Amino acid sequence: MDDPHIPAQSQDSMxxxxxxxxxxxxxEPRHPGSGKLKGKVALVTGGDSGIGRAVSVLFAREGAKVAIAYLEESKDAEETKRLVEAEGGECLLIEGxxxxxxxxxxxxxxxxDTFGQLDVLINNGAQQWIDEDFAELDEEKIERMIASxxxxxxxxxxxxxxxxxxxxAIVNTSxxxxxxxxxxxxxxxxxxGASLALTRSLASNLADRGIRVNAVAPGPIWTPFIPGTMPAEKVEDFGSGTPMGRAGQPWEVATAFLFLASSDGNYYTGQTLHPNGGMVVGA
Structure with a gap:
């Protein structure tokens, strides 16, 4: 399902x-697992849905035990736990x-305490709102977004x-x-932008400890952010303005996280991968 039509829709929650x-x-991952994360424990924040769900399921297929931290979306989180376990993985849900x-x-x-170790941290959980008028930005929403x-x-x-x-490995979503x-x-x-600067600075700080820190900077991806943020009429055919003419799917972003979290990305730190459908941006 790489190019589905996206109808108008919205949700009154974030x-x-x-x-x-x-x-x-x-x-859904597209390829059989090859044990790239066998014996590893990963914590995925915002792992209940969207990119976080795709990362959690892919990591489980590659042999990791997965802990999922999420705010309050229990129904989505339980489904992700089921999907992780269907891949043969262990899954811990942590709400808050x-x-x-x-x-x-x-x-x-x-x-x-549950798994005895932690090897991979995926900082992915976030919130987003449309800023209609910069002069009238709501202080409470700014504070909530900075906190999240x-x-x-x-x-x-x-x-x-x-x-x-x-x-x-630490991988931050930008x-x-x-x-x-x-x-x-x-x-x-x-x-x-702050998560990008954190990535680059922390990568330098932790290099002598052998801990790699990288980022993934997705373009328009079909996740709950979109109906939760945009007016219904603007959701229709979301992502069609990219060079590839469509929104990306979470599975297409999860592979970037796997590369950076596994030994495939051993010589990468302080770097950013750009799954964005062909949008050319400064690296």
């Missing part, structure tokens, strides 16, 4: 819910707001670092908007 989307996002340091610390503790998209990445990484050994900007997503673009 994060929105994958099980309400039409068509359903395509998370990672915008606070205490919950980040408790989340990492649960992962280590910046603080959570920093606090979860802080909590994880004592458990990450040489050879561990966005094409961190490079190209988006007039209707000013606050979101700002936070994704």
């Amino acid at each position: 994060p929105a819910h994958e099980h309400k989307m039409d068509p359903a996002p395509d998370y 707001d990672l915008g606070g340091k205490a919950h980040c610390e408790q989340t990492v503790k649960q992962v280590v 998209n910046i603080k959570a990445y920093m606090f979860t990484t802080q909590a994880a670092l004592p458990h990450l050994k040489e050879g561990a 966005s094409v908007n961190a490079f190209a900007g988006m007039g209707s997503l000013i606050t979101y673009s700002m936070t994704r």
